[in-house]
Amino acid sequence: DSGVTQTPKHLITATGQRVTLRCSPRSGDLSVYWYQQSLDQGLQFLIQYYNGEERAKGNILERFSAQQFPDLHSELNLSSLELGDSALYFCASSFGLAGTDTQYFGPGTRLTVL
Amino acid sequence: AQSVTQLGSHVSVSEGALVLLRCNYSSSVPPYLFWYVQYPNQGLQLLLKYTSAATLVKGINGFEAEFKKSETSFHLTKPSAHMSDAAEYFCAVSDHSSYGKLTFGQGTILTVHP
Numbered sequence: 577d578s579g580v581t582q583t584p585k586h587l588i589t590a591t592g593q594r595v596t597l598r599c600s601p602r603s604g605d606l607s608v609y610w611y612q613q614s615l616d617q618g619l620q621f622l623i624q625y626y627n628g629e630e631r632a633k634g635n636i637l638e639r640f641s642a643q644q645f646p647d648l649h650s651e652l653n654l655s656s657l658e659l660g661d662s663a664l665y666f667c668a669s670s671f672g673l674a675g676t677d678t679q680y681f682g683p684g685t686r687l688t689v690l
Numbered sequence: 691a692q693s694v695t696q697l698g699s700h701v702s703v704s705e706g707a708l709v710l711l712r713c714n715y716s717s718s719v720p721p722y723l724f725w726y727v728q729y730p731n732q733g734l735q736l737l738l739k740y741t742s743a744a745t746l747v748k749g750i751n752g753f754e755a756e757f758k759k760s761e762t763s764f765h766l767t768k769p770s771a772h773m774s775d776a777a778e779y780f781c782a783v784s785d786h787s788s789y790g791k792l793t794f795g796q797g798t799i800l801t802v803h804p
Contacts, residue, residue, distance in 0.1 A: 619794040675784040676741040681733035
């Protein structure tokens, strides 16, 4: 158990819908990262927050957005869903921003868009 | 830009045999390198990381990796495979300017035969 929790574990929805994925980081960690894992794209970095502020952005679609709240939990919002958004979405947390910091991964949310 | 190439999407070994999973990186600045393992239906777990200290890095579960700058490689090895090592392994890179963002390779699925 990494100490990072993600809910829900599974999500099945229809095209055009909007969903929210939730992540609670390890106690004491200030950074939260979101990654998408799909068969065709592999593991890709989406976005990172540190202590409530966005710090780095990767291959995140404009239909996707995220935020980190004062209690440090984070939410990833996916809207106007398409079939291609079906994937495993991981949240990871680390103490700081350094490239050397270990990221601890949650169990993931499996999103299926029908 | 950083990138990681894992040679061999599938590697099969016999129990007790040497495990060698290959990773080559491309980075314009000194990299930090990581190996993560993913068991079925689970998140990623850190095996080991290189952060510019010792070039030979020992990790959990008997794994180790050697950073070779001249070959831009960070191959993962284990002297004797165990059935429980069957999983997918990911090599990843970050650097001091990336705020910890990880760029992953495509992954190598390790199968261990009795």
